[in-house]
Amino acid sequence: MTVTRRRFENRLSKLIKLPGGKTVQEAMDDAEANMESIRDKVLGAMDKKVLQLLDSAAAVTADPNPEALTNCYNVANEIFALAGAFGKVQMGEAAYSLCELIDRSREAGKWSSPAFQAHMNALRLMRHDDTEEGQEARKVVLAGLRSVIDAVTGPPPKPR
Amino acid sequence: MATPPTNPKSKINLERATVLLMDSSPQGMDILVQVLGGFGVRTPLRAMAGAAAMDMVKSHLLDLIIIDAQLADMDGYDFVKWLRTSKIEPNCAAPVILMSGHTQVSNVTMGRDCGASFLVAKPIVPRVLLDRVIWVARENRVFIECPTYCGPDRRFKFVGPPPGTEGRRADDLPLEVGMANTPNMSQDAIDSLLQPQKAQL
Structure with a gap:
């Protein structure tokens, strides 16, 4: 097998050292302030995605075809990314768990509508209750989702 | 992957x-x-789709690419693979940070083998992303082109060949140290290396 090794100039390494700019701390502070400015807009859009997922639940339960599951997976993956970026960690975990259920079910060739419904119920709960007092209860729900996935699909598969 | 801590007071531009x-x-x-x-x-x-991004790669000189693994019309992995093998220089070797939320089991090896400079797990956290940007700006890995992989050298820790293998590179050293092939240094020579000496500054 022929292997070619070449060295290209890393232009970014030169540009980043140019005079001016800002300190690393300033860059992080500015980025966080900028993110805060779009917080409400992004979380509003995320909430619409959660509703979209919940609205599609009945149809997916009735007919869990590959296209519908891929769509659910993609929306849940987006919810995970948006929720986590703005500190809605448990909502993000519930969405991540749904991705995990769909992916591992596809890999294992098994499907469980009750497991899917449990995830929908968890998302509904996270959406309605993000209070400090409900945090422990939500932790229990998330742990339950992990057990449900293991029960349906078996242990996590190893990467190929 | 260990990243040296970034000094909060150091400047970036x-x-x-x-x-x-x-x-x-x-x-x-x-x-x-x-x-x-x-x-x-x-x-x-x-760019919100791979096709638009391909046009930009052809028309702009890029210093950094940050890409989501899940695009509308193609996988981010496939885009990075296309970029690395595109022969559009120097963009084909530009630093690429690939972001991934949940990674499907079938895509784990794709993430490793597509040729991205760094994989970042979502959700996006400014501190983590800045660390990675600074990391890819500092690195100067060799660009590898072979039939099975195209991208920055995936072995950059220099810890020798994987255990149990002899290594495929000319500069891979054997794990076992052989017998010395020159005489041992004398104790005086060793002492003189360790002895503090006056220096004219």
Whole structure:
């Protein structure tokens, strides 16, 4: 097998050292302030995605075809990314768990509508209750989702 | 992957860097634009689909690409693979940070083998992303081209060949140290190496 090794100039390494700019701390502070400015807009859009997922639940339960599951997976993956970026960690975990259920079910060739419904119920709960007092209860729900996935699909598969 | 800690007081300048951002979700793109804006990037190029991004690769000189693994019309992994094998120089070797939310089991090896410079797990956290940007700016890995892989050298820790193998490279050293082939140094010679000496400054 022929292997070619070449060295290209890393232009970014030169540009980043140019005079001016800002300190690393300033860059992080500015980025966080900028993110805060779009917080409400992004979380509003995320909430619409959660509703979209919940609205599609009945149809997916009735007919869990590959296209519908891929769509659910993609929306849940987006919810995970948006929720986590703005500190809605448990909502993000519930969405991540749904991705995990769909992916591992596809890999294992098994499907469980009750497991899917449990995830929908968890998302509904996270959406309605993000209070400090409900945090422990939500932790229990998330742990339950992990057990449900293991029960349906078996242990996590190893990467190929 | 260990990253040296970045001094919060050290300065960075990304004002003149041409950065291509790729995310098919409008909200995901908003987050990226705001975060990179905070880092000092002036006007990042934005693409929400692979086809548009390919046009930008052909028409702009890019210093950094940040891409989501899940695009509207193609996988981010496939885009990076296309970029690395495109022979569009120097963009084919530009630093690429690939962001991934949940990774499907079938895509884990794709993430490793597509040729990205760094994989970042979502959700996006400014501190983590800035660390990775600084990391890819500091690195100068050799670009490997072979039938099975195209991209920055995946072995950059220099810990020798994987255990149980002899290594495939001319400069791979054997794990076992052989017998010395020159005489041992005398104790005086060793002492003189360790002895503090006056230096004229």
